[in-house]
Amino acid sequence: MSPTIITLIVLAVIGLILFFTIIGIYNKLVTLKNRFENAFSQIEVQLQRRYDLIPNLIETVKGYMAHEKETLEAVIQARNQAQSSLQAASQNPSDAGAIAGLAGAEGLLGGALGRIFALSENYPDLKANQNMANLQEELSSTENKVAFSRQAFNDAVTAYNTYKQTFPPVVFAGMFGHGQDGTLLEFESKKIKEAPKVQF
Amino acid sequence: MDFFAEQDQARKRSKWLVVLFCLAVISIALSVFFVLSYVYQPSWELFWITGAGTIGVVSLASLGRIASLASGGSVVAEALGGQLISPNTSDPPQRRILNIVEEMAIASGTPVPPVYLMEEKSINAFAAGNSVNNAVVGITRGCAEKLNREQLQGVVAHEFSHILNGDMRLNIKLTGMIFGIVCLSRIGEILMRAAAFSGGGRRRKKDDGTAAILALGVVLFVLGLIGGFFGSLIRAAVSRQREFLADASAVQFTRNPDGISGALKRIGGFSAGSKLENANASDFSHMFFGSALSTMFATHPPLEKRIRKIEPNWNASFPETDKISEKVDLQSEQTAGFAGNISVPKAETTESNFSQVFDGPSAKNIEQARELLAKIPPHLLDLSREPFGARCVVFALLLDSSNSNVRDQQIALIQNRLETATDQLTEKISSHSSSLSCFEKFVLIEECAAALHELSPNQMSDFAEVLDGLIQIDQQIDLFEWSMEKVIFHQLNLRENRDPHGSSSIHKNLSECICFLGALAHYGGESDQTEQSFAKGIASLSPQNKAAIPPVTECGIAQLEEALPRLQSLTASDKRTLLSACMATSEHDQTISENEYQILRGLAAAISCPLSPAFINKV
Numbered sequence: 001m002s003p004t005i006i007t008l009i010v011l012a013v014i015g016l017i018l019f020f021t022i023i024g025i026y027n028k029l030v031t032l033k034n035r036f037e038n039a040f041s042q043i044e045v046q047l048q049r050r051y052d053l054i055p056n057l058i059e060t061v062k063g064y065m066a067h068e069k070e071t072l073e074a075v076i077q078a079r080n081q082a083q084s085s086l087q088a089a090s091q092n093p094s095d096a097g098a099i100a101g102l103a104g105a106e107g108l109l110g111g112a113l114g115r116i117f118a119l120s121e122n123y124p125d126l127k128a129n130q131n132m133a134n135l136q137e138e139l140s141s142t143e144n145k146v147a148f149s150r151q152a153f154n155d156a157v158t159a160y161n162t163y164k165q166t167f168p169p170v171v172f173a174g175m176f177g178h179g180q181d182g183t184l185l186e187f188e189s190k191k192i193k194e195a196p197k198v199q200f
Numbered sequence: 201m202d203f204f205a206e207q208d209q210a211r212k213r214s215k216w217l218v219v220l221f222c223l224a225v226i227s228i229a230l231s232v233f234f235v236l237s238y239v240y241q242p243s244w245e246l247f248w249i250t251g252a253g254t255i256g257v258v259s260l261a262s263l264g265r266i267a268s269l270a271s272g273g274s275v276v277a278e279a280l281g282g283q284l285i286s287p288n289t290s291d292p293p294q295r296r297i298l299n300i301v302e303e304m305a306i307a308s309g310t311p312v313p314p315v316y317l318m319e320e321k322s323i324n325a326f327a328a329g330n331s332v333n334n335a336v337v338g339i340t341r342g343c344a345e346k347l348n349r350e351q352l353q354g355v356v357a358h359e360f361s362h363i364l365n366g367d368m369r370l371n372i373k374l375t376g377m378i379f380g381i382v383c384l385s386r387i388g389e390i391l392m393r394a395a396a397f398s399g400g401g402r403r404r405k406k407d408d409g410t411a412a413i414l415a416l417g418v419v420l421f422v423l424g425l426i427g428g429f430f431g432s433l434i435r436a437a438v439s440r441q442r443e444f445l446a447d448a449s450a451v452q453f454t455r456n457p458d459g460i461s462g463a464l465k466r467i468g469g470f471s472a473g474s475k476l477e478n479a480n481a482s483d484f485s486h487m488f489f490g491s492a493l494s495t496m497f498a499t500h501p502p503l504e505k506r507i508r509k510i511e512p513n514w515n516a517s518f519p520e521t522d523k524i525s526e527k528v529d530l531q532s533e534q535t536a537g538f539a540g541n542i543s544v545p546k547a548e549t550t551e552s553n554f555s556q557v558f559d560g561p562s563a564k565n566i567e568q569a570r571e572l573l574a575k576i577p578p579h580l581l582d583l584s585r586e587p588f589g590a591r592c593v594v595f596a597l598l599l600d601s602s603n604s605n606v607r608d609q610q611i612a613l614i615q616n617r618l619e620t621a622t623d624q625l626t627e628k629i630s631s632h633s634s635s636l637s638c639f640e641k642f643v644l645i646e647e648c649a650a651a652l653h654e655l656s657p658n659q660m661s662d663f664a665e666v667l668d669g670l671i672q673i674d675q676q677i678d679l680f681e682w683s684m685e686k687v688i689f690h691q692l693n694l695r696e697n698r699d700p701h702g703s704s705s706i707h708k709n710l711s712e713c714i715c716f717l718g719a720l721a722h723y724g725g726e727s728d729q730t731e732q733s734f735a736k737g738i739a740s741l742s743p744q745n746k747a748a749i750p751p752v753t754e755c756g757i758a759q760l761e762e763a764l765p766r767l768q769s770l771t772a773s774d775k776r777t778l779l780s781a782c783m784a785t786s787e788h789d790q791t792i793s794e795n796e797y798q799i800l801r802g803l804a805a806a807i808s809c810p811l812s813p814a815f816i817n818k819v
Contacts, residue, residue, distance in 0.1 A: 027268065031279075035278065039654070039656070044286075141621070148659075152659055
């Protein structure tokens with residue numbers, strides 16, 4: 001057997017191994033990215049539920065807090081802002097800007113809501129309102145669910161980012177259009193006060 | 201239709217396909233050898249090298265592909281660009297699909313599969329996965345918007361027939377094998393380019409190596425294409441058969457030929473048809489409801505033919521689907537209630553025989569599933585449709601209701617190990633779930649399956665650990681805990697991911713089967729009927745056998761647990777026989793007690809068999 005053939009065979013074997021490895025890397029990158037994008041859908045459902053509750057909250061509070069018009073308007077504005085950021089982010093959960101926008105808008109909304117709840121302490125009638133209690137509880141339980149699905153999303157993003165940074169994927173990730181890292185979704189923690197009173 | 205027998209058939213068929221495939225690969229290897237013998241002196245060395253090389257490449261590629269697809273249906277769904285529909289979505293068309301899938305799953309006794317939505321205009325759907333426990337259903341946007349409820353139900357029933365018949369494993373093997381052969385042509389292409397490149401650089405030197413590479417490249421390219429061609433033909437032939445069968449099953453499941461034929465007609469009258477845009481669609485074309493590609497390798501029989509099989513008197517006219525846009529009845533779909541003005545096909549009047557449990561769900565079962573779901577408080581259903589709540593629902597069902605000391609320990613465990621508020625929600629749920637019957641509890645668990653698939657691996661392992669902890673905290677496992685553990689862990693595929701059925705027989709595992717029959721007889725109810733009910737089971741299991749009932753000490757949970765691994769390796773048909781025998785024993789006293797149901801449910805889950813709740817209506 002001539003040396004040429006042996007070299008050829010060795011080269012062919014190496015080439016094959018490379019070929020399959022690269023296909024494997026490509027597929028894995030796609031899968032991991034799809035996975036974290038899919039993980040966003042649960043966040044979307046829960047956040048949307050939260051945004052849908054806010055108009056009810058405002059409606060309930062309005063009668064009692066006639067003097068706090070600005071605070072209420074700030075909440076509505078923050079809610080609308082968050083709503084459109086959510087839409088942008090759900091269109092493209094791998095876009096760093098959209099995710100950062102959502103995080104920012106959520107931070108504002110959390111702050112504005114926090115103010116309403118802080119103010120509501122001054123209105124005993126409002127605190128006694130059953131509707132208000134229900135809404136507050138619903139909002140905080142939704143918040144727990146958001147936190148949980150956010151954790152799942154962030155786990156999936158981390159899995160993708162980590163895989164990209166290992167060798168050999170790090171060599172090919174950019175080439176296959178996976179240059180950008182996925183962005184973690186972190187909210188500034190502004191817990192709604194008062195532990196959730198649990199009831200159906 | 202007996203889908204246990206179909207599963208065995210599918211296994212046999214895949215064995216044949218593997219043989220065919222091996223023959224194909226061997227002949228490809230031989231051809232490579234003969235062509236190369238023109239370039240080089242033929243020798244045994246050359247023979248072995250080409251043989252090993254070709255077979256190595258093809259099997260490596262095929263096995264790799266099969267392994268990646270076998271890790272679950274979600275891989276296929278993701279490759280096709282599917283987006284997971286959140287189980288708690290409030291979007292009306294999506295809600296409607298999920299409701300239909302849920303009903304079908306509960307009616308056939310499988311966990312509720314995750315559903316993926318593909319952004320495609322056409323009307324199409326697919327089912328993928330390795331077993332009933334990791335199946336997913338995919339549906340196109342067009343399917344969601346252009347079909348009415350009845351037609352969607354037909355489509356979903358068609359897909360469930362693929363799931364129940366074990367077609368998905370066959371499909372995965374086919375995809376993998378063809379991929380392996382087609383890979384050869386890709387490698388051939390690379391080699392040809394390499395030869396052209398190096399040949400271009402040193403044109404003068406007549407290099408042996410370059411010629412060899414070129415020859416090898418051409419041969420591989422051509423053979424890969426030819427192999428792929430025949431592979432696709434085989435795939436198409438197999439797939440066309442399965443499609444007819446699935447159409448027939450869809451009619452049987454829903455007792456309503458208008459649904460499936462209506463859906464097919466709407467495809468026929470639609471400008472977008474059932475064609476898919478996604479680049480990966482061709483790899484998976486045989487998994488779809490309607491033909492995804494327009495090629496000569498039609499994986500599906502012509503629409504007209506399929507419609508005529510269902511509706512012989514069809515006047516060959518298609519509706520103008522482009523102008524149709526289905527309105528979803530918000531009220532009846534958005535709420536958890538399933539009753540209302542949904543068109544329910546006429547229920548059969550004949551009393552169902554328990555053996556029908558194995559023939560796939562019927563319209564009656566679907567109605568029954570709806571009733572079962574309607575009995576569960578809507579807020580519990582809501583919670584079971586999102587990951588945070590679904591975990592708490594599962595935990596709540598496992599809380600000890602009699603011993604407050606154990607219960608406190610369980611709550612403390614949840615509190616210490618998991619996210620805030622998990623323990624509170626669990627306690628809250630348990631105050632509502634404790635009034636559910638045992639049957640409803642198992643329905644609730646099946647509901648949780650889709651949402652629990654959304655947990656990240658970290659969350660899943662925390663969940664599994666706490667679950668184990670909750671069950672074992674009191675140092676003893678009761679029957680309910682045992683069967684819950686089986687159902688949850690098997691349905692979530694947490695334990696293992698392997699072939700759902702084996703090739704062993706009841707004959708070889710008689711003592712294990714007897715152990716289960718004994719347990720059912722002992723725990724079943726009337727103590728004076730223990731022996732008769734056991735005898736009834738054993739007669740159904742193996743008529744010649746005159747085994748005596750084992751003492752109650754030999755049919756405890758520990759013994760059941762020990763018997764399971766061997767029963768898992770039975771063939772699908774033998775599993776059916778075993779389950780039938782178990783039911784004969786349970787039904788001897790005309791009622792199925794909670795104990796009996798728990799044993800049956802745990803057994804069915806552990807041996808990867810769906811267990812339709814159809815037989816509990818006698819209770």
